[in-house]
Amino acid sequence: MPTPDISIIVPFYNEAESIPDLLAEIVKACPGAEIVAVDDGSTDATNRILRDTPGIQIVSFPVNRGQSAALYAGLRRASGRVCVMLDGDGQNDPADIPALVAALSDSDLACGWRRNRRDTWNRRVASRVANSIRRAFLKDGIRDTGCSLKALRREHIDFLVPFNGLHRYIPALLRNAGLRLVEVPVNHRPRLRGVSKYTIGGRALRGIRDLFGVSWLLSRQIHFPAGVLTSGR
Numbered sequence: 001m002p003t004p005d006i007s008i009i010v011p012f013y014n015e016a017e018s019i020p021d022l023l024a025e026i027v028k029a030c031p032g033a034e035i036v037a038v039d040d041g042s043t044d045a046t047n048r049i050l051r052d053t054p055g056i057q058i059v060s061f062p063v064n065r066g067q068s069a070a071l072y073a074g075l076r077r078a079s080g081r082v083c084v085m086l087d088g089d090g091q092n093d094p095a096d097i098p099a100l101v102a103a104l105s106d107s108d109l110a111c112g113w114r115r116n117r118r119d120t121w122n123r124r125v126a127s128r129v130a131n132s133i134r135r136a137f138l139k140d141g142i143r144d145t146g147c148s149l150k151a152l153r154r155e156h157i158d159f160l161v162p163f164n165g166l167h168r169y170i171p172a173l174l175r176n177a178g179l180r181l182v183e184v185p186v187n188h189r190p191r192l193r194g195v196s197k198y199t200i201g202g203r204a205l206r207g208i209r210d211l212f213g214v215s216w217l218l219s220r221q222i223h224f225p226a227g228v229l230t231s232g233r
Helices: 019-029 046-051 067-077 094-103 121-138 154-159 170-176 200-220
Strands: 006-012 034-040 057-061 082-085 109-114 150-153 181-186
Touching: 006 019, 006 067, 006 094, 019 034, 019 046, 019 094, 034 046, 034 067, 046 057, 057 067, 067 082, 067 154, 082 094, 082 154, 094 109, 094 150, 094 181, 109 170, 150 154, 150 170, 154 170, 170 181, 170 200
Parallel strands: 006 034, 006 082, 034 057, 109 181
Antiparallel strands: 082 150, 109 150
C-alpha cells in the first residue's frame, strides 16, 4: 500500500456531535489524506460513530488519558510523510491544513496561530498571559502554542517526549532539537456542539509545574544528528 503524503491526527473526547461534519470537512480540504481518529476514552457515542465511518484509522483508549496522550498515539500510528494535528471540537478549520503543509517547504514545524479568537474573554486573557510567560521562560518564539493546528514531518516525531502537557510544548522541543519553526495565521471558529473540557484554574496550576519540568528537560535533551533516529525505518 503506498505511503500517504499527509496524515491528519484528530483526538476526540465526547465529541460525538462534531464528528460527522468535521471529518467531512477534512476529506474536502485534503482528499486522499490518511485520517487517524483517536477516541480518548469517550463515554458518549464517539467510538461507535468513528467505527461506522469508513476509510479512517482509529486508535481507542479504554479510559480518558488526555489530549497529549491522544495526539502522541495518533502521531505514532500515522504513516504519512507529513503529519497534521487539529482539535476534534470543530474550532480548528480544516481548510487551513493546505497552508500549513505548504509552509513546511521552508520549515520543519508549521504552527497555526489564531488571528481572531472565538472564545470567551476570560479564555482569551488566560491564553495571552500563559503564552507570554511560556515564551519568556522557554524562548520558543511561538505566540499561540495552544492552537492545535500544527504540521510536521513524520521523522521529527522522534524528537517528542510523551508526557501530559506535551501538546503545548511541541514547538519548544523541536526548536531545541535545532529544527526550523514558522507560524501560519489560521481561522478560529466558535464551538457549536459539545462541551468544552478546558478549565482555566486547572491549566494554570499544571502550566507552572510543566514550565519547570520542560525547562529542565530542554537543558538535558540529547541532540541526535538528523536522520539517526529514523535510519532503521
